[in-house]
Amino acid sequence: MNDKWWQSAVVYQVYPRSFADSDGDGIGDLRGIIQHLDYLKTLGVDVVWLSPIYASPHDDNGYDISDYRAIDPLFGTFEDFDELLEGLHARGMKLVMDLVVNHTSDEHPWFIESASSTDNPKRDWYWWRPAREGHRPGEQGAEPNNWGSFFSGPAWQLDPQTGEYYLHLFSRKQPDLNWENPEVRAAVYEMMNWWLDRGVDGFRMDVINFISKVTDLPDGEVPEGGLFGDASPYFVDGPRIHEFLHEMHQRVFTGRGDRYLTVGEMPGVTIAEARRFTDPANAEVDMVFQFEHVDLDHGPGGKWDHRPASVLDLKRNLSSWQEGLAGVGWNSLYWNNHDQPRVVSRFGDDGEHRVASAKALGTVLHLMRGTPYVYQGEELGMTNVPFETIGDFRDIESLNHYAEAVDILGEPAEEVLSALRRTSRDNARTPMQWTAGPNAGFTSGIPWIAANPNAATINADAEVADPDSVFAHYRALIDLRHRSDVVARGDYRLVLADHPQVFAYTRSLDGASLLVLANLTGSPASFDPAELTGWAGAEPVLTNLGAATGVADGVLRPWEAVVFARG
Numbered sequence: 001m002n003d004k005w006w007q008s009a010v011v012y013q014v015y016p017r018s019f020a021d022s023d024g025d026g027i028g029d030l031r032g033i034i035q036h037l038d039y040l041k042t043l044g045v046d047v048v049w050l051s052p053i054y055a056s057p058h059d060d061n062g063y064d065i066s067d068y069r070a071i072d073p074l075f076g077t078f079e080d081f082d083e084l085l086e087g088l089h090a091r092g093m094k095l096v097m098d099l100v101v102n103h104t105s106d107e108h109p110w111f112i113e114s115a116s117s118t119d120n121p122k123r124d125w126y127w128w129r130p131a132r133e134g135h136r137p138g139e140q141g142a143e144p145n146n147w148g149s150f151f152s153g154p155a156w157q158l159d160p161q162t163g164e165y166y167l168h169l170f171s172r173k174q175p176d177l178n179w180e181n182p183e184v185r186a187a188v189y190e191m192m193n194w195w196l197d198r199g200v201d202g203f204r205m206d207v208i209n210f211i212s213k214v215t216d217l218p219d220g221e222v223p224e225g226g227l228f229g230d231a232s233p234y235f236v237d238g239p240r241i242h243e244f245l246h247e248m249h250q251r252v253f254t255g256r257g258d259r260y261l262t263v264g265e266m267p268g269v270t271i272a273e274a275r276r277f278t279d280p281a282n283a284e285v286d287m288v289f290q291f292e293h294v295d296l297d298h299g300p301g302g303k304w305d306h307r308p309a310s311v312l313d314l315k316r317n318l319s320s321w322q323e324g325l326a327g328v329g330w331n332s333l334y335w336n337n338h339d340q341p342r343v344v345s346r347f348g349d350d351g352e353h354r355v356a357s358a359k360a361l362g363t364v365l366h367l368m369r370g371t372p373y374v375y376q377g378e379e380l381g382m383t384n385v386p387f388e389t390i391g392d393f394r395d396i397e398s399l400n401h402y403a404e405a406v407d408i409l410g411e412p413a414e415e416v417l418s419a420l421r422r423t424s425r426d427n428a429r430t431p432m433q434w435t436a437g438p439n440a441g442f443t444s445g446i447p448w449i450a451a452n453p454n455a456a457t458i459n460a461d462a463e464v465a466d467p468d469s470v471f472a473h474y475r476a477l478i479d480l481r482h483r484s485d486v487v488a489r490g491d492y493r494l495v496l497a498d499h500p501q502v503f504a505y506t507r508s509l510d511g512a513s514l515l516v517l518a519n520l521t522g523s524p525a526s527f528d529p530a531e532l533t534g535w536a537g538a539e540p541v542l543t544n545l546g547a548a549t550g551v552a553d554g555v556l557r558p559w560e561a562v563v564f565a566r567g
């Protein structure tokens with residue numbers, strides 16, 4: 001694989017609604033981001049990925065877009081947008097936009113037209129189907145197939161105007177676009193070109209491996225105790241997905257040079273498919289965002305059914321992606337985004353060892369082969385949130401799940417709440433913790449979702465000034481990727497493979513190597529130094545607990561992470 005600029009780059013995700021509010025309406029905005037550009041520069045990130053800022057009814061916080069070429073007034077104006085883009089470019093950073101084109105909002109003019117009659121020229125831009133044979137529209141079980149939506153309930157909504165149903169894999173306000181129709185594809189490519197012409201530096205593509213469906217939309221198999229069929233075989237990495245992504249690449253990026261970054265968010269993608277998607281020879285996307293490692297703590301019942309993930313589970317899974325994409329493809333490396341609970345609460349220790357565990361998890365992630373993503377607040381070691389009642393949540397997925405589980409399935413409310421506390425996407429969406437002041441310094445008004453009370457101690461003000469903070473450690477990790485070709489491009493090899501507490505690997509390139517050694521548990525971990533031949537005298541280049549333990553000692557303290565260099 002030829003060298004690419006994004007191999008030594010780090011991406012920072014901003015969720016605009018929760019980052020910084022400049023005008024006191026309680027919702028983050030573009031001017032809020034502009035006010036913190038120097039913070040991002042200090043951290044050292046190269047790219048900002050901005051979650052959606054387009055016009056939207058906000059049924060799913062902007063992932064339901066009603067105009068792809070307008071800034072939502074909640075977030076600001078095009079003037080603000082241009083200033084943000086210039087401010088980033090002036091500081092040597094790039095801006096990647098969120099591209100949400102598996103679906104639009106039901107308030108998008110395309111959908112309004114499409115819904116208006118069965119012979120409207122845009123009828124075929126979405127997936128319309130009549131009621132199931134032998135059923136009257138609206139009747140129980142009349143949906144065209146048995147697919148369920150990701151946000152509870154069926155994946156079909158009856159539209160009274162024409163008496164037909166439309167498909168929505170997400171909320172009923174997020175109808176799926178029909179990518180089989182070449183006019184849909186042309187409209188999307190035109191819109192992407194329009195943004196690139198405005199100066200943006202690429203796209204993060206929302207659920208992009210869902211855009212090609214098996215067109216007869218067959219029923220899925222219903223799991224035991226489940227309400228709906230499993231439709232994933234009919235839309236994950238569907239029959240025409242590689243063709244569509246290659247066409248998009250040709251129609252949007254060809255001839256524009258190599259300053260861009262494209263990353264496909266791909267739930268359910270396999271390693272073999274990811275290799276194909278990211279092999280530069282295929283010209284599809286630069287990298288994929290996959291979900292296996294963040295699904296390891298999901299039980300058979302899915303994300304609300306928690307089961308512990310062990311250190312072995314985690315390192316085996318991450319290593320299989322490292323090995324699977326070696327040489328040909330490219331990984332995105334992440335613990336957090338706006339859909340995931342906070343990593344320090346999930347795989348770390350958000351109590352006694354919060355700082356050490358946040359640093360250890362950051363270390364093992366950032367030094368693998370791939371492009372690391374930092375989600376706002378992760379660099380501070382922000383934690384999950386002590387939500388008290390269902391009234392504290394805002395996320396459509398969480399609220400719909402609660403209603404379905406408690407009201408329809410009769411599960412005990414307290415149990416459902418405790419699953420939400422652990423796994424709800426709202427854990428990632430409380431205000432960015434800037435200061436110890438009111439509302440974490442996020443807004444002078446009333447925030448749309450309450451700040452985590454621990455902002456009193458966990459906040460940017462305190463951490464930027466503290467050389468031992470999680471922030472300082474993330475800064476060092478980012479700097480190491482910038483300086484070290486071994487980090488950016490070296491080969492990966494898992495060592496101490498069967499150790500139940502220690503995640504250890506080497507990276508090597510042209511005779512130089514790094515050893516990453518991390519105890520991902522709260523108890524001391526002994527290992528056999530003989531398994532790490534040649535590393536006994538190596539110098540530590542990064543530690544998380546002050547003066548490092550040497551390899552020869554054969555023991556790591558709780559949550560200790562040390563990086564050694566050789567050659």
Ligand code: ISL
Nearest residue numbers: 060063100150170206207267303339397
């Ligand atoms: O968090 C999830 C639900 O459990 C994931 O399945 C998530 O919905 C999936 O990763 C797709 O996410 C993306 O598309 C959604 C949007 O709600 C998410 O915020 C976005 O990241 C629909 O646009």
